[in-house]
Amino acid sequence: MKNTFYSQGNPYKIVRTTSATYTASVGELIIADETEITLPSGVPAGSVIAVRSSNDTVTTDVVGASGSIDGFSAGTTHQEAKTGEYVYDGSDWYLRNSVDIRDGAIPDSEGFEHNDLTGNYGGDTGSFSILSSTVYEGSYGVQGDGGGSVGAIGRDEGQDKWGPDIRITYRQYLPSGDADFQGLVFGAQSVSGYSSLSGYFAEAGESNDTVRLSRIDSGERRILNDVSRTVPSDNWFLCSVDWYSDGLIDFTVDGSTVSATDSTYSDGYMGFFAYRETFIDNVQFELI
Numbered sequence: 472m473k474n475t476f477y478s479q480g481n482p483y484k485i486v487r488t489t490s491a492t493y494t495a496s497v498g499e500l501i502i503a504d505e506t507e508i509t510l511p512s513g514v515p516a517g518s519v520i521a522v523r524s525s526n527d528t529v530t531t532d533v534v535g536a537s538g539s540i541d542g543f544s545a546g547t548t549h550q551e552a553k554t555g556e557y558v559y560d561g562s563d564w565y566l567r568n569s570v571d572i573r574d575g576a577i578p579d580s581e582g583f584e585h586n587d588l589t590g591n592y593g594g595d596t597g598s599f600s601i602l603s604s605t606v607y608e609g610s611y612g613v614q615g616d617g618g619g620s621v622g623a624i625g626r627d628e629g630q631d632k633w634g635p636d637i638r639i640t641y642r643q644y645l646p647s648g649d650a651d652f653q654g655l656v657f658g659a660q661s662v663s664g665y666s667s668l669s670g671y672f673a674e675a676g677e678s679n680d681t682v683r684l685s686r687i688d689s690g691e692r693r694i695l696n697d698v699s700r701t702v703p704s705d706n707w708f709l710c711s712v713d714w715y716s717d718g719l720i721d722f723t724v725d726g727s728t729v730s731a732t733d734s735t736y737s738d739g740y741m742g743f744f745a746y747r748e749t750f751i752d753n754v755q756f757e758l759i
Contacts, residue, residue, distance in 0.1 A: 483521055494536075495520045503531045507548075512537035516561035523554040538563040578633050578741060581626070581754040583611040591626060594664035598622025598745060605750045607642040607707050612752035615653055615745025625662035625742035632738040634658060635714040638759045639741070643675060643724075644750040647704035651676030652746035657712060658739035666690040670739050673712050673722045677704040678747075682724045684731040695731035700724065707752075713759055 483500035486493075494509045495501055500521040501508055508522055508531060524531040532548045533540065540549040540557065541564075549566075556567045585591060588601050599615045599622065606612040615622065639657060652674060659670035665687075672685040672692070683697035702708075703725055713721040718734035743751055 507532040510535045518559040521556045540564040578756050582609045592624040593662040594624040595622035607752035614750050616748040617746045621665045621746050623665040623744040625659045625740045627662050634738045635716050638713050638757050640711040641754040642707045642752050644707050645677040645704050651678040653749040656742035658736040675702050675724045677702045682729045684722050698729045700727040
């Protein structure tokens with residue numbers, strides 16, 4: 472799985488590995504599990520690589536292919552079960568600072584290429600399907616259609632809850648005519664259907680031209696804020712949710728933003744909800 476993480480202005484491609492050995496590349500943040508990571512040689516001065524153990528109970532060894540790491544000669548272990556950014560000065564590597572990424576903070580991106588809804592999602596799965604006819608990229612996307620009653624699904628992450636201080640971007644397609652009350656679920660407290668769901672909704676409605684943020688508590692929905700904006704129909708458009716640790720949420724649809732502040736839920740799972748027909752694809756995550 473790969474996403475983008477920024478630390479001290481450096482963009483990193485996030486790589487998760489459980490291999491016994493891994494040779495790092497410049498610009499990677501490697502989240503490893505009992506792995507020996509080798510920092511490369513022959514890279515430009517100023518190159519940066521970041522490393523983090525997957526959790527505090529496993530060890531991650533970092534060694535240099537040449538030169539030294541803070542006095543540890545090439546081929547010897549510099550660290551175990553710590554985190555940090557390594558900077559190359561042209562001959563040696565130096566540990567600059569720690570990298571604070573808690574377990575589960577960055578979910579896997581979702582392009583639905585697994586083509587397996589019930590194997591990856593729980594809740595009102597009868598209201599959703601993975602299909603190949605309407606996609607943004609790749610071979611598959613997800614279609615939601617509650618048929619006039621709200622359906623919701625949550626992704627079984629197989630990991631801890633994540634967020635906040637995270638940005639979620641995705642592409643959405645709304646057929647013209649009767650497309651409202653559908654979009655992204657985030658901060659969900661369980662992988663469940665709408666009637667028992669607690670978390671947040673980011674909603675785009677074509678029929679009512681509304682961009683809205685809502686909170687749902689055990690199936691009871693409360694609007695946090697909404698704005699009237701023209702929402703595209705019969706075309707893919709970009710949506711993003713910025714969720715901050717102070718409770719601020721910014722939801723942007725095709726360049727129009729609605730904001731709200733709510734601290735009821737501080738982490739959770741991702742999913743989707745639909746009242747009428749909608750299509751979603753290319754869901755991505757990054758820390759902010």
